[in-house]
Amino acid sequence: MQFSTEYESAWADARKKMLITRTGDWRFRHPVTKIAKCRQCGWCYLYCPTGCISPGDSGYFRVDMDYCKGCGICAYECPAQAIVMVREEVD
Ligand code: SF4
Ligand code: SF4
Numbered sequence: 001m002q003f004s005t006e007y008e009s010a011w012a013d014a015r016k017k018m019l020i021t022r023t024g025d026w027r028f029r030h031p032v033t034k035i036a037k038c039r040q041c042g043w044c045y046l047y048c049p050t051g052c053i054s055p056g057d058s059g060y061f062r063v064d065m066d067y068c069k070g071c072g073i074c075a076y077e078c079p080a081q082a083i084v085m086v087r088e089e090v091d
Contacts, residue, residue: 027070037082
């Protein structure tokens with residue numbers, strides 16, 4: 001299935017505008033997806049407040065860690081509990 005939310009509206013390019021501030025610097029934890037549990041529903045993609053989740057060629061979704069702020073909303077909203085939040089390693 002090709003996942004797409006492209007449409008024409010004043011907010012059609014909102015995702016592009018959100019990916020400006022590198023909110024990855026705020027993060028103390030990050031999401032990890034358990035691929036075996038993922039249903040490829042795209043819920044995480046729709047809910048991510050920074051727009052840093054995007055559809056991959058394989059049908060699964062990937063996170064751009066430069067913009068992931070570690071809020072955990074994707075993990076909270078995932079209907080398959082396929083995403084777990086993992087603490088960042090501290091040097
Ligand atoms: S919300 Fe969960 S099940 Fe749906 S695509 Fe994202 S990781 Fe997969
Ligand atoms: S934790 Fe999930 S919802 Fe939050 S910014 Fe990162 S990818 Fe997006």
